[in-house]
Amino acid sequence: MSLHSKVAGYTFTKVSLLDEALTHPSLSGSSNYQRLEFLGDRVLGLVIAEWLLDLFPGEAEGKINRRFTGLVRRETLADMAETLGLVPLIKLNPGAEQEGTRDKAAIRADITEAVIGALYLDGGFPAAKAFIRKHWKPLLDGVPSAAKDNKTQLQEWAQARSLPLPTYEVVSCDGPDHSPVFTIRASIDGVGAAEASGTSKRIAQQSAAEALLETIDGDAA
Numbered sequence: 522m523s524l525h526s527k528v529a530g531y532t533f534t535k536v537s538l539l540d541e542a543l544t545h546p547s548l549s550g551s552s553n554y555q556r557l558e559f560l561g562d563r564v565l566g567l568v569i570a571e572w573l574l575d576l577f578p579g580e581a582e583g584k585i586n587r588r589f590t591g592l593v594r595r596e597t598l599a600d601m602a603e604t605l606g607l608v609p610l611i612k613l614n615p616g617a618e619q620e621g622t623r624d625k626a627a628i629r630a631d632i633t634e635a636v637i638g639a640l641y642l643d644g645g646f647p648a649a650k651a652f653i654r655k656h657w658k659p660l661l662d663g664v665p666s667a668a669k670d671n672k673t674q675l676q677e678w679a680q681a682r683s684l685p686l687p688t689y690e691v692v693s694c695d696g697p698d699h700s701p702v703f704t705i706r707a708s709i710d711g712v713g714a715a716e717a718s719g720t721s722k723r724i725a726q727q728s729a730a731e732a733l734l735e736t737i738d739g740d741a742a
Contacts, residue, residue: 528636529605531652535643542635543610545628547617554635561638564646568653569593576661583738584731587674592660598630601656607632671730675707678737685710687733689726692716705729712737 533539538557546553569592573585591597602608611623611632622628641649675687692704703722707729708714715736717728 528607528640529652529656531640531644531648533639533643538639538643539636540612542639543607543632544612545614545617545622547614547622548612554631557635557638557642558631559638560641561634561636564641564649565593565634565637565653568650569657572654572657581735581738583735586738587671587734592657595626595630597660598633599626602629602633605633605636605656607636671727671734675709675730675734678734679709679712684712687730689729691722707733709733 527533528539541552542554542557542561544553546555566589569589573588573592577585577588608623608629611628613622617623637649637653640652672687679686687707687709690706690708692706694701694703696702700720702718702720703725704716704718705722705725705728706714706716707726713733713736715729715732717725717732719725719728
């Protein structure tokens with residue numbers, strides 16, 4: 522059995538697929554991971570999308586989409602490469618190794634997707650689906666590196682479009698001193714605003730950010 526025929530509990534029948542998935546394009550003359558990464562990206566997206574629809578029936582598309590983004594974003598996939606033990610297995614030429622290519626998040630994310638693509642070709646969709654659900658389940662259960670909080674997502678949405686950063690304003694504070702209820706308005710100049718309430722400023726800010734994200738999603742639909 523090849524040293525690299527098994528990854529995170531899955532044993533490859535066609536070891537050449539795994540070898541290809543772990544090979545960086547810097548190794549000229551060898552099949553590299555790019556085609557498998559292309560395939561793995563699609564397989565991962567389908568499995569995660571289907572899973573989220575099953576787990577959160579009736580949830581708005583905008584919220585499902587934000588969950589999806591958190592589970593397939595580059596940083597999540599790069600972390601998964603570490604979790605699966607893929608990073609030491611990446612095959613690079615000496616120059617790429619010296620440049621620190623192995624440590625780049627984009628490369629690690631690509632390797633994760635390439636291995637998923639290889640697994641799909643080796644074992645079919647059921648094997649790929651089982652593998653993804655097994656290793657992504659901790660993210661859905663709240664382990665760090667799951668989807669980002671609403672304030673972070675709203676800020677990144679604004680930054681990606683060169684818009685002003687979101688601001689948060691206390692609209693009111695009701696109730697007794699020992700059990701206040703804060704109402705917060707989240708707004709982005711030129712985009713809009715939304716309000717939400719909570720038993721702390723932090724909770725109310727998160728809820729207001731979520732409400733504004735849903736408004737933005739609705740306007741874009």
